[in-house]
Amino acid sequence: xxxxxxxxxxxxxxxxxxxxxxxxxxxxxxxxxxxxxxxxxxxxxxxxxxxxxxxxxxxxxxxxxxxxxxxxxxxxxxxxxxxxxxxxxxxxxxxxxxxxxxxxxxxxxxxxxxxxxxxxxxxxxxxxxxxxxxxxxxxxxxxxxxxxxxxxxxxxxxxxxxxxxxxxxxxxxxxxxxxxxxxxxxxxxxxxxxxxxxxxxxxxxxxxxxxxxxxxxxxxxxxxxxxxxxxxxxxxxxxxxxxxxxxxxxxxxxxxxxxxxxxxxxxxxxxxxxxxxxxxxxxxxxxxxxxxxxxxxxxxxxxxxxxxxxxxxxxxxxxxxxxxxxxxxxxxxxxxxxxxxxxxxxxxxxxxxxxxxxxxxxxxxxxxxxxxxxxxxxxxxxxx
Amino acid sequence: xxxxxxxxxxxxxxxxxxxxxxxxxxxxxxxxxxxxxxxxxxxxxxxxxxxxxxxxxxxxxxxxxxxxxxxxxxxxxxxxxxxxxxxxxxxxxxxxxxxxxxxxxxxxxxxxxxxxxxxxxxxxxxxxxxxxxxxxxxxxxx
Ligand SMILES: [Zn+2]
Numbered sequence: 001x002x003x004x005x006x007x008x009x010x011x012x013x014x015x016x017x018x019x020x021x022x023x024x025x026x027x028x029x030x031x032x033x034x035x036x037x038x039x040x041x042x043x044x045x046x047x048x049x050x051x052x053x054x055x056x057x058x059x060x061x062x063x064x065x066x067x068x069x070x071x072x073x074x075x076x077x078x079x080x081x082x083x084x085x086x087x088x089x090x091x092x093x094x095x096x097x098x099x100x101x102x103x104x105x106x107x108x109x110x111x112x113x114x115x116x117x118x119x120x121x122x123x124x125x126x127x128x129x130x131x132x133x134x135x136x137x138x139x140x141x142x143x144x145x146x147x148x149x150x151x152x153x154x155x156x157x158x159x160x161x162x163x164x165x166x167x168x169x170x171x172x173x174x175x176x177x178x179x180x181x182x183x184x185x186x187x188x189x190x191x192x193x194x195x196x197x198x199x200x201x202x203x204x205x206x207x208x209x210x211x212x213x214x215x216x217x218x219x220x221x222x223x224x225x226x227x228x229x230x231x232x233x234x235x236x237x238x239x240x241x242x243x244x245x246x247x248x249x250x251x252x253x254x255x256x257x258x259x260x261x262x263x264x265x266x267x268x269x270x271x272x273x274x275x276x277x278x279x280x281x282x283x284x285x286x287x288x289x290x291x292x293x294x295x296x297x298x299x300x301x302x303x304x305x306x307x308x309x310x311x312x313x314x315x316x317x318x319x320x321x322x323x324x325x326x327x328x329x330x331x332x333x334x335x336x337x338x339x340x341x342x343x344x345x346x347x348x349x350x351x352x353x354x355x356x357x358x359x360x361x362x363x364x365x366x367x368x369x370x371x372x373x374x375x376x377x378x379x380x381x382x383x384x
Numbered sequence: 385x386x387x388x389x390x391x392x393x394x395x396x397x398x399x400x401x402x403x404x405x406x407x408x409x410x411x412x413x414x415x416x417x418x419x420x421x422x423x424x425x426x427x428x429x430x431x432x433x434x435x436x437x438x439x440x441x442x443x444x445x446x447x448x449x450x451x452x453x454x455x456x457x458x459x460x461x462x463x464x465x466x467x468x469x470x471x472x473x474x475x476x477x478x479x480x481x482x483x484x485x486x487x488x489x490x491x492x493x494x495x496x497x498x499x500x501x502x503x504x505x506x507x508x509x510x511x512x513x514x515x516x517x518x519x520x521x522x523x524x525x526x
Contacts, residue, residue, distance in 0.1 A: 119458075119460045119461050119462055119463075128428060130396035130397060131396065131427075131428045131486075131487065132487045133394065134394050134395070134396065134511075134517060135472070135474045135487055135488060135489050136458050136461050136463075136466040136469065136470075136472040136474060136489070137458065137474050137487065138458055138460070138461050140460070141456045141458050141474055144456035145454045145455060145456040145474065145475075145476060146454070148454045148455060148456055148500070149453065149454035149500065152454065152500040193459070193460075194457070194459050195459060195460045196456045196457065196458050196459060196460070197456050197457040197459070197495070198456075244428075244487070245476065245487050246427070246428075246476060246485050246486055246487040247434070251453070251454055251476075
């Protein structure tokens with residue numbers, strides 16, 4: 001049997017707006033905070049996992065932090081990168097290749113690119129996007145075209161999608177660091193302007209700055225540190241099924257339908273065992289389709305399930321209790337924030353946002369255009 | 385909605401695996417690949433069949449007929465020249481030839497008139513001497 005793996009430190013940088021910080025500064029700040037949270041020093045870190053935008057980003061990051069790791073991982077698949085990083089780090093720690101790994105991300109999406117909602121950048125003229133970009137397709141449009149098909153196939157409504165934004169904003173209202181905190185209504189979402197039909201402005205995540213760090217280590221090392229309540233990695237899995245929109249096997253089912261059940265099986269849990277869901281909410285539709293794909297409700301029932309209020313505190317599946325990407329923080333790749341919030345909940349540190357008695361939390365990252373999925377199951381007890 | 389004009393600087397780079405597709409668009413032929421092994425078609429062009437992995441591909445001229453699988457209306461795009469062409473309708477079109485799906489603009493139709501399962505036909509919009517964009521218009525004009 002391999003070694004058990006625990007989260008021993010989490011750190012968030014300043015945010016959501018940091019015009020005087022670079023991505024590297026945000027990474028360093030979150031790294032320092034995660035080290036302090038864990039009671040570790042920089043030279044305790046033997047492995048680093050990070051995805052960024054510069055050539056040899058991972059080596060640049062380690063140099064800036066003054067560490068010399070013997071284990072590196074830099075799978076870069078957008079918003080699910082950090083869940084793929086956990087998967088790799090978890091296996092490596094389990095197998096004994098490395099003891100302590102820091103997962104790090106930071107970006108100044110807001111201060112660098114502004115609030116263009118994924119409509120300000122060309123999707124690229126090389127690779128498969130070359131066949132799509134000349135149509136004027138945008139990032140939002142890619143999610144919108146999938147949402148439209150879901151509506152056609154299952155009768156999903158704009159009101160149901162909007163209810164996800166409304167419930168997420170309720171969570172953000174309890175988070176002093178969230179970008180937007182004032183309550184919104186379904187009418188507010190529906191009367192915000194259409195960006196790409198059927199998605200309105202308030203169906204889209206915010207654009208922010210921010211950095212985040214999570215430190216994983218062995219159960220033994222975590223016990224020695226005697227810091228916080230232990231949080232175990234119980235299972236992890238990844239899956240990918242397309243890059244360009246025209247290659248999506250099914251607009252109404254994501255690769256999360258592969259990674260989710262696989263991670264749940266390893267963790268030895270059922271969907272009904274999940275106390276809290278940290279879901280990459282790039283758009284309201286991303287949440288809706290993944291509620292189905294992870295088995296929290298049946299295929300096609302994501303709309304009614306979400307609209308029932310399931311995502312609220314006290315609901316069937318409290319989701320994105322920090323206010324998510326829809327209202328709180330979205331610096332480009334949000335995957336690590338999901339893990340931070342899951343850990344905060346399982347440690348019982350979530351304050352007014354606490355899900356009472358949370359024992360199982362799931363972080364589910366979504367990358368690209370509903371392209372790549374990584375699922376991590378955390379628990380207050382080990383899976384085996 | 386008027387026809388779209390897209391300047392040369394966003395014309396795709398023509399790679400060797402796709403040269404036949406691009407050359408076909410200039411002749412107003414929609415050239416796609418079909419697999420001898422599994423019989424399915426695909427777009428965009430590749431070295432291997434994305435359905436079964438075989439190398440046994442040949443080119444066919446598609447009828448240009450298809451149905452809208454889904455669509456969106458792009459109402460915000462900050463990238464020139466699209467920022468001056470909004471709204472733009474972008475659709476996934478399932479070609480009549482099994483296995484092939486294309487993302488393309490819909491032309492000669494208002495956004496409000498588009499629906500899933502709409503029958504459409506390919507039309508070609510010259511972009512350069514080497515390539516024409518493939519758009520789709522309603523098969524039956526309203
Ligand atoms: Zn084949």
